[in-house]
Amino acid sequence: MASFHTRIDLYGANPHDYAALHATMQAQGFHRKAAPSTPRFYASSAAQYAFDTDLCGVEERERINALAMHAVNTLGRLGSIVTIESDAWEAVTV
Numbered sequence: 449m450a451s452f453h454t455r456i457d458l459y460g461a462n463p464h465d466y467a468a469l470h471a472t473m474q475a476q477g478f479h480r481k482a483a484p485s486t487p488r489f490y491a492s493s494a495a496q497y498a499f500d501t502d503l504c505g506v507e508e509r510e511r512i513n514a515l516a517m518h519a520v521n522t523l524g525r526l527g528s529i530v531t532i533e534s535d536a537w538e539a540v541t542v
Contacts, residue, residue, distance in 0.1 A: 453531070
């Protein structure tokens, strides 16, 4: 299974905009909890999302990025989006 992580920054946004973004992203299959290869779960930062899929590679990353762009466009906002594919990561609480 491949895991993709998407970060969205909405320009000039307020908390209501981000609440709407969270709902739209969740409706498209994104989630805000990430699980590394340990039994713990971590909440993602404000506008960071995870998307798990059986597919991987450039085409799948572009598809997931397009889903995120659609979510931003439905809000009528401008912003920036970064989507990465991750096969391993580690989280540390300090």
